[in-house]
Amino acid sequence: MRYFYYPGCSLQHSAKEYDISTRALMRLLGHELMEVDDWTCCGASAADTSSRLLSIALPARNLALAQKSGVSADILVPCSSCYLNLRRAEDAMSRESGTADLVNRALSEESLSYSGGARVRHLLDVLANDMGAGPIAAGLRHSLSGLSVVPYYGCQALRPFADFDDPERPRSMDALIAATGASVFDWNMGAKCCGAGLMTTKKELCLDLVADILDDAKGADCIATVCPMCQMNLETSQKRISKMRGRPLEISIVYLPQLLGFSLGLPEAGLRLGLNLALTRSFTGRLAAMSKQIAAPGR
Amino acid sequence: MQCGTCTGSCGSAARMEHTPRQLWRMVQAGMKDEIFKSRTFWLCSSCYYCTLRCPRGLPLTDTMAALKRVAVAEGYTTDRKSAPFYKAFLDSVRKYGRVRESEMMARYFLAVKNPAVPLSFVPLGMKLMARGKMDLHMPGFGGRGKLDRLYRKVMELEAAK
Incomplete structure (x- = not known):
């Protein structure tokens, strides 16, 4: 299938490996990504603190750009915050009277307009529902058998728009992870909040939230994420949190497409695990051993 | 209720x-x-x-x-970090269209005027830099911004409501 691709700002720098592994995985699975030309920031959680209209106009600019290209395709978004903002702009413009008109008056400054109908899709939705576990099982190169993987969804992929999963008890990663041969870690924290952007301004609060997540994931081998903010929040303060809680809580954190890509045999150039901030030595050792064993195809 | x-x-x-x-x-x-x-x-x-x-x-x-x-x-400043952070973010977007993380943080550090704040981000900055995951830009004040016209129009429409 063909998708528009909206990477968002984080994927340009601090979450490069999410961008690289998403593109590589989609290519490997035979899907085409068309990056939205001249895309700009979705406004994240900042625009709404200044102006509600700006918080809709910023993402709407990108919906308008996709529409302007004349191609009809779903818009694939790997970042949960970008996904929410683009999805929310579409929702507000189609459902609130007057909003579409106001936003289009703002967009006219850029000679753009948006007439509705965009289908904004989170990467996890596309992986779980357009593709499913079938192609993973069929293309398996390195079985992750023996690994226990924690599915972590975070908030904004699930709420407030419960487009593709249960917003309280999400399950859409389960089949994908199971198809790699890994076992899915059973826990209750998959939809809990990591604090998102508050890590910058409310660090103590976020450390508590992340500590609860890492504590519950104890015993697993890695946590799989689908959001650059979740990923970074879980990665960056593990030492401090271990000290805070008085027990070792270090655990490897990987993006879901890195994990799936690895199991399908993507080389490091398409995974960039070397860019992750939290991979334990035992985890990378096990991946290295697994990469030498080739699974029988069509398992 | x-x-x-x-x-x-x-x-x-x-x-x-x-x-x-x-x-x-x-x-x-x-x-x-x-x-x-x-x-x-x-x-x-x-x-x-x-x-x-x-x-x-x-x-x-x-x-x-x-x-x-x-x-x-209305300029409430009980919380000294939040408003400057989001403003730094939006100013960076207005200028470049996309957030430049290091540039946005530099704007934020200048705005909070508390040297402890930038210092607390040094370890993360080092980790990101070591992996080439940080774009190094100093804030560019003045000059035209990529999204100036959109921002200006939005503010004008908000004011007229």
């Missing part, structure tokens, strides 16, 4: 001066000063649990954002 589902669902409630349930009652009672002298609404991480679960279907997360907007517009 004061069922407290919002408070029970909120990961930040334990650290708020007023729980969400109390906050909504304070809004109804028009206790403006008490609300804006607290940092409660700045602790909302937009996880949308309260919005999802509210038995009345109230847009509580969006209302938290509305409180943030009032605090910014």
Whole structure:
């Protein structure tokens, strides 16, 4: 299938490996990504603190750009915050009277307009529902058998728009992870909040939230994420949190497409695990051993 | 209705001066000063649990954002970090169209005027730099911004409402 691709700002720098592994995985699975030309920031959680209209106009600019290209395709978004903002702009413009008109008056400054109908899709939705576990099982190169993987969804992929999963008890990663041969870690924290952007301004609060997540994931081998903010929040303060809680809580954190890509045999150039901030030595050792064993195809 | 589902669902409630349930009652009672002298609404991480679960279907997360907007517009500075951070973010977007993380943080550091704040980000900055995951840009003040026209028009439309 063909998708528009909206990477968002984080994927340009601090979450490069999410961008690289998403593109590589989609290519490997035979899907085409068309990056939205001249895309700009979705406004994240900042625009709404200044102006509600700006918080809709910023993402709407990108919906308008996709529409302007004349191609009809779903818009694939790997970042949960970008996904929410683009999805929310579409929702507000189609459902609130007057909003579409106001936003289009703002967009006219850029000679753009948006007439509705965009289908904004989170990467996890596309992986779980357009593709499913079938192609993973069929293309398996390195079985992750023996690994226990924690599915972590975070908030904004699930709420407030419960487009593709249960917003309280999400399950859409389960089949994908199971198809790699890994076992899915059973826990209750998959939809809990990591604090998102508050890590910058409310660090103590976020450390508590992340500590609860890492504590519950104890015993697993890695946590799989689908959001650059979740990923970074879980990665960056593990030492401090271990000290805070008085027990070792270090655990490897990987993006879901890195994990799936690895199991399908993507080389490091398409995974960039070397860019992750939290991979334990035992985890990378096990991946290295697994990469030498080739699974029988069509398992 | 004061069922407290919002408070029970909120990961930040334990650290708020007023729980969400109390906050909504304070809004109804028009206790403006008490609300804006607290940092409660700045602790909302937009996880949308309260919005999802509210038995009345109230847009509580969006209302938290509305409180943030009032605090910014009316210049309440009880919380010295939040408003400067979001402003730095939006200024970076206005200028370049996309957030340049290091440039945005430099703007934020200049705005908070507290040397402890940038110092606390040094370890993360080092890790990101070591992996080539940080774009090094100093803030470019002045000059034309990529999204100047859009921002200006939005402000004009907001003012006319």
